[in-house]
Amino acid sequence: MIDPVLLWITALAAALVFASSALMKFRNLETFEGAVVNYRMLPKFFARPFAYAVPIAELSGAIAIVMPVTRVMGSIVLLCLTFAFTAAIVINLMRGRYDVDCGCFGPALRQTLSWWLVIRNVMLMGMVAIASCRADDRALSLFDWFTVTAGVVTLLVLYAGANYAFANLSKLRELGTRYA
Known part of the structure; x- marks a missing residue:
């Protein structure tokens, strides 16, 4: 058994990460469908249903993880x-396909595949x-809930900061190659 503060921090942070990912995909399902096709893991005819099912599953999981009964x-x-x-990222990295957009947060945060995404x-x-x-x-x-709030905010800031840093790192590499 763990302390409920740690449980709430991780549950709420995970819910916010996956809910935001789902909402970004819902905003532009066609772009996410393109990302699914680019992974070359599924038959093309299955890409659209899969692209529609993923954000639904992400949002459902995000909602369920915050409720104790369905956590x-x-x-x-x-x-x-x-x-x-x-697994899809690792398979594509092993194929040498680093230039694929992960599709994690839709077109708002384009990230090419990397071992950082695996980590x-x-x-x-x-x-x-x-x-x-x-x-x-x-x-x-009340202090526990303050700690939960601070913990969730901290995890989300670290997560977002790392995502933006690595998304921009690939762009900086592209610029360096172009002007070298």
């Missing part, structure tokens, strides 16, 4: 999705796994 099921959904995404996804899976653990039955105090 384990939400965690399983998010773990399965992240494992599948990570990021493994950390996300760890966070989701922690959220699925049983917590102590103690009630949270």
Whole structure:
């Protein structure tokens, strides 16, 4: 059993990451469908249904992980999705296909495939796994909720900062190659 503060921090942070990812995909499903096709993992005829199903599953898992009754099921959904995404990234990296857009957050944050994405996804899976653990039955105090809020904000700032840094790193490399 873990402290409920840690459980709430990881559950809420994971929910916000996956919900924002789903909403970005919903905003431009055609672009996400293109990213799915570019992975070359599925038959083309299956790309559209898959591209529509992924954000629905992400949003469902994000909602479920914050409710104690459905937290384990939400965690399983998010773990399965992240494992599948990570496997697709690794397979493409092993094929030497680094120029594929990951499609993680739609066109708003274009990121080419890299081992950083694999590491990021493994950390996300760890966070989701922690959220699925049983917590102590103690009630949270006002200070605990402040700690939860600070923890969630900290995790999200670190996650977003790392994502933007690595997204821009690939762009800087492209510029360096172009002008070298």
